[in-house]
Amino acid sequence: MSSLIFNAVDVCEVAKKIERNGQTFYAKAAEVMPDAESKKVMLDLEAMERAHEKIYEELQAALSGSETEETLYDPHDEAYKFLRRMADQYVFDPQERPERVFEPGMPVEAILDVAIEREKDSIIFYEGIKAMVPEKYGRSRISDIIEEEMSHVILLSSQKQRLQKT
Amino acid sequence: MSIMFSPSDLFDIAIQIERNGAAFYRKAAQQFAEPAVREELLDLALMEEEHEATFELLKERLLGVAPGASDLFESDTEAVAYLESFTQGRIFDMSKDTGPAAGQTLTLIDVLRQAIEKERDSVMFYLGMKNLIPASEGADKIDSIIKQEMSHIGILQRRLIEASQL
Numbered sequence A: 001m002s003s004l005i006f007n008a009v010d011v012c013e014v015a016k017k018i019e020r021n022g023q024t025f026y027a028k029a030a031e032v033m034p035d036a037e038s039k040k041v042m043l044d045l046e047a048m049e050r051a052h053e054k055i056y057e058e059l060q061a062a063l064s065g066s067e068t069e070e071t072l073y074d075p076h077d078e079a080y081k082f083l084r085r086m087a088d089q090y091v092f093d094p095q096e097r098p099e100r101v102f103e104p105g106m107p108v109e110a111i112l113d114v115a116i117e118r119e120k121d122s123i124i125f126y127e128g129i130k131a132m133v134p135e136k137y138g139r140s141r142i143s144d145i146i147e148e149e150m151s152h153v154i155l156l157s158s159q160k161q162r163l164q165k166t
Numbered sequence B: 001m002s003i004m005f006s007p008s009d010l011f012d013i014a015i016q017i018e019r020n021g022a023a024f025y026r027k028a029a030q031q032f033a034e035p036a037v038r039e040e041l042l043d044l045a046l047m048e049e050e051h052e053a054t055f056e057l058l059k060e061r062l063l064g065v066a067p068g069a070s071d072l073f074e075s076d077t078e079a080v081a082y083l084e085s086f087t088q089g090r091i092f093d094m095s096k097d098t099g100p101a102a103g104q105t106l107t108l109i110d111v112l113r114q115a116i117e118k119e120r121d122s123v124m125f126y127l128g129m130k131n132l133i134p135a136s137e138g139a140d141k142i143d144s145i146i147k148q149e150m151s152h153i154g155i156l157q158r159r160l161i162e163a164s165q166l
Helices: A008-032 A036-063 A078-091 A108-132 A139-165 B007-030 B035-065 B078-087 B108-132 B139-164
Strands: none
Touching: A008 A036, A008 A108, A036 A139, A108 A139, A108 B108, A108 B139, A139 B078, A139 B108, B007 B035, B007 B078, B007 B108, B035 B108, B035 B139, B078 B108, B108 B139
């Protein structure tokens, strides 16, 4: 993706990439979790990220050919600049491979911390997207995804707390 | 054991987050001789102080008009669980003093990274808070603070990219 061309359709592409990274991450995390419950949580999270990817795909299809492909709704222009920088420098790093966060012997707690950080990043990114996408193109669906990512933070922090006690 | 909190408690936490943020930016500003950097960090400190004042006003208004402002949230909802994970310090420690410790020297890149993390965590908390505070009690104000914090992240990321290229 060239940073010269960046619109709501491209933003959905980045969001899909984030969700795919999430799926890979959680699938790998499930393999190293110490018990059945934590493995299940990771696999459930993987499934939810897959569902989010599908929503962004649908949103992208709805936005393609719309006026938002040419012009973004961004009254302050800040969200657009923010997303472009984030996509270019941070989230959409072509070098990034989610499985690289798993070093041999990495403690489970550290893996859960990484997962929480990734969820926080995605929430911030989607908040930025929300400011750009008009309601008629599915802003409320992005709000729903944000709510779900917030619930992932609860799940992950609860698992971390539970595993620390065992 | 869960730790319960009231609407009023949420505002106290938000006030503390903003106070910590302002203290962080002021301490960080002292570390830099370059006037433009100092000025930018002090501007961010001022904005956090404005947010603090907004939360103080919202809290006063809430205590003045809502008889249940000090009642504990009883409902076992996801919104409460989400904020509980913050009040228990599982997501980040809000009670921790911020900014470089005495004698510690941070680079501009360190400061910017820490600042982005703080801004992101504050957005995470305010998103949860917005879900629990009724629209009539200032949810729209919280929303505008979220937008401002998002724009801070944008500013800080731009500066981080510039500083990384030096």
